[in-house]
Amino acid sequence: MRIRSSIGLFAVLLFCGSAFSQVDYHPKIRTTSEMFAEQRHVVGAWCKFDFDGARLGKEGWTKFAPLTTLKSNPEFSSFYVISRYEIGKPQSANNSITVSYYELGEFRPESGFTPGNRVETVDFATTEREGEIVIRDVSAPQPRVSRQAAIAWLRRQADAAGADSEKFPFLQALKFLAPAESVPVPAK
Secondary structure (H helix, E strand, O other): OHHHHHHHHHHHHHHHHHHHHHHOOOOOOOOHHHHHHHHHHHHHHHHHHHHOOHHHOHHHHHHHHHHEOOOOOOOOOOEEEEEEEEEOOOEOOOOEEEEEEEEEEEEEOOOEEEEEEEEEEEEEEEEEEOOEEEEEEEOOOOOEEEHHHHHHHHHHHHHHOOOHHHHHHHHHHHHHHOOOOOOOOOOO
8 A cells, every 4th residue: 555655656746747847837936025025026117117108108018018917008098197106015915015106197088187186006916927926917907107208198199189179188188297388278
């Protein structure tokens, strides 16, 4: 009986070893503090790219691809303009990190800019992919961009719009975000 269990155990170990070598995957062993540091690094990179406005353009998603399991930029119909963000400490039980965003307002193409002054928290769920920590889910998909990134994007959109009525939401938003600058607003 003992020989049979030993042979069975040997077969299982041999199978597991060959399975890992075929997919060339070796789990990465980390301490808790190393895991938390990697989570904060990945979430921090996401937040920085977002703050710089990378998700507002189609080409910007390529910066996010190595950071996430998401295949494409999450759908959004608006974006938030923020003054700053703070990355919280990882929560070991569920591999998530909460980020606090200090919002100045929200832009919607159909209605323009709505000023606001609030703090919103967004949860980032992380996982391991091929030995690296990546983001697998974000609780709120809208981009959160800096005032400067929003102004640059709004100017490009206003320049690309044809009729004055198409430019209105962009110019209205620029009036809020860049009040010192002279921004022509078309008549309604």
